[in-house]
Amino acid sequence: MGKKAIQFGGGNIGRGFVAEFLHQSGYEVVFVDVVPQVIESLSNNKSYNVTEISDEGEKTKTITNYRAISSKTDEPEVVKELATADVVTCAVGPNVLKFIAPVIAKGIDAREADRPLAVIACENAINATDTLRGHIEGHLDKARLDTLLKRARFANSAIDRIVPNQPANAGLDVRIEKFYEWVVEQTPFGEYGHPDISAIHWVDHLEPYIERKLFTVNTGHATAAYYGHNAGKKTIHDALADEKIHKAVHDALDETAALIIKKHGISKEEQKEYVDTIVQRISNPYLEDIVERVGRAPLRKLSRKERFIGPAAQLAELGMKYDALLGSIDKALRFQNVEGDAESFELSKILQEKSAAEATKQLTELETDHPLYRDVLRLVEKVQSEFESM
Numbered sequence: 001m002g003k004k005a006i007q008f009g010g011g012n013i014g015r016g017f018v019a020e021f022l023h024q025s026g027y028e029v030v031f032v033d034v035v036p037q038v039i040e041s042l043s044n045n046k047s048y049n050v051t052e053i054s055d056e057g058e059k060t061k062t063i064t065n066y067r068a069i070s071s072k073t074d075e076p077e078v079v080k081e082l083a084t085a086d087v088v089t090c091a092v093g094p095n096v097l098k099f100i101a102p103v104i105a106k107g108i109d110a111r112e113a114d115r116p117l118a119v120i121a122c123e124n125a126i127n128a129t130d131t132l133r134g135h136i137e138g139h140l141d142k143a144r145l146d147t148l149l150k151r152a153r154f155a156n157s158a159i160d161r162i163v164p165n166q167p168a169n170a171g172l173d174v175r176i177e178k179f180y181e182w183v184v185e186q187t188p189f190g191e192y193g194h195p196d197i198s199a200i201h202w203v204d205h206l207e208p209y210i211e212r213k214l215f216t217v218n219t220g221h222a223t224a225a226y227y228g229h230n231a232g233k234k235t236i237h238d239a240l241a242d243e244k245i246h247k248a249v250h251d252a253l254d255e256t257a258a259l260i261i262k263k264h265g266i267s268k269e270e271q272k273e274y275v276d277t278i279v280q281r282i283s284n285p286y287l288e289d290i291v292e293r294v295g296r297a298p299l300r301k302l303s304r305k306e307r308f309i310g311p312a313a314q315l316a317e318l319g320m321k322y323d324a325l326l327g328s329i330d331k332a333l334r335f336q337n338v339e340g341d342a343e344s345f346e347l348s349k350i351l352q353e354k355s356a357a358e359a360t361k362q363l364t365e366l367e368t369d370h371p372l373y374r375d376v377l378r379l380v381e382k383v384q385s386e387f388e389s390m
């Protein structure tokens with residue numbers, strides 16, 4: 001039997017990145033999603049195109065050898081597929097991990113194969129696979145938990161490739177940047193060895209890679225998005241063409257660079273090169289990446305371990321500078337009532353209904369004696385009073 005991978009999420013990254021490389025490595029891909037149109041479209045079309053766009057032009061690859069199943073209507077089928085698969089990946093959003101865990105748990109419990117299922121969550125979050133594993137363990141057969149690692153191995157990953165929202169008439173095709181990086185822990189696979197997926201850079205310690213990615217690509221990206229949204233810009237490219245926003249992004253990345261260099265022993269020169277590449281990537285005019293996509297889900301982005309509070313808290317603990325990150329947090333707090341973004345409405349509600357202290361606690365989970373707390377509290381107070389007087 002050939003190799004089989006189950007991919008939860010037939011969205012931008014699912015189709016445009018994860019499935020592309022699973023396909024390239026010889027896997028049959030079974031997409032699992034909950035949106036009927038996604039399932040229908042994948043089931044009715046035997047191929048789709050992934051087009052890389054850069055200033056060197058366009059390059060198209062055709063993806064085939066996939067199927068699609070709805071976990072909403074065909075859960076038993078999903079369980080069967082998981083029981084006989086080699087790999088399960090997901091790109092559904094960090095807040096959705098708890099919803100896909102029960103069916104994955106059933107699939108793991110049903111396994112009789114010699115090799116364990118490789119579980120790799122491909123989300124923008126620190127240790128997303130560990131989070132998924134926590135949810136899965138809550139649904140597994142308790143009596144067999146001690147032998148779980150015979151049936152599944154869990155590896156964290158860092159995934160980097162910009163996939164903007166696709167045009168409404170694009171169907172399954174995905175337009176995507178050329179650059180990609182997919183880094184995954186190899187130690188969890190132990191004696192079995194890691195699965196054979198050609199695009200993956202396997203490492204023993206993921207933290208430097210995931211922190212560098214989240215606190216550079218995503219901190220810079222989100223800074224451009226929130227400043228851009230505030231200034232009425234349409235795309236990240238437009239935002240970065242504005243001198244003030246360009247400087248705000250560089251200033252924020254100077255601060256996260258200082259943390260990454262100190263914490264992970266990456267050289268100043270290497271980090272500068274990385275930052276320059278990132279700013280160039282997110283400025284890509286061909287991507288037409290809108291600020292609303294990049295700023296989406298502000299509650300998640302303002303949370304404790306995420307792209308702003310995460311590095312700012314660590315810098316504050318080290319007595320290092322984080323003023324520019326406060327500027328990004330200030331703009332993020334203003335990403336309110338954005339059409340199509342439920343969290344932006346919730347953010348507005350929290351800031352209207354809660355005291356500054358309650359809102360700061362709920363949004364950031366910062367401890368009141370944390371060295372960053374007072375600065376964020378002041379920003380929350382400022383945004384609340386400005387919005388009140390509007």
Ligand SMILES: NC(=O)c1ccc[n+]([C@@H]2O[C@H](COP(=O)([O-])OP(=O)(O)OC[C@H]3O[C@@H](n4cnc5c(N)ncnc54)[C@H](O)[C@@H]3O)[C@@H](O)[C@H]2O)c1
Nearest residue numbers: 009010011012013033034035091092093094123124162163
């Ligand atoms: N787009 C990017 O540039 C990019 C890059 C790197 C990482 N990521 C990360 O990848 C993840 C997905 O992002 P995206 O841009 O592909 O989003 P997306 O909205 O395009 O895709 C998400 C998909 O998940 C599906 N889904 C939702 N709930 C589900 C469920 N319970 N079961 C199965 N499928 C479900 C949705 O229907 C959708 O098809 C996020 O964590 C994001 O941070 C995105």
Ligand SMILES: O=P(O)(O)OC[C@@H](O)[C@@H](O)[C@H](O)[C@H](O)CO
Nearest residue numbers: 124159160161162163218221294
């Ligand atoms: O996906 P999010 O919402 O965590 O962040 C939005 C973008 O910054 C993100 O999708 C980037 O495009 C991606 O992380 C690039 O690798």
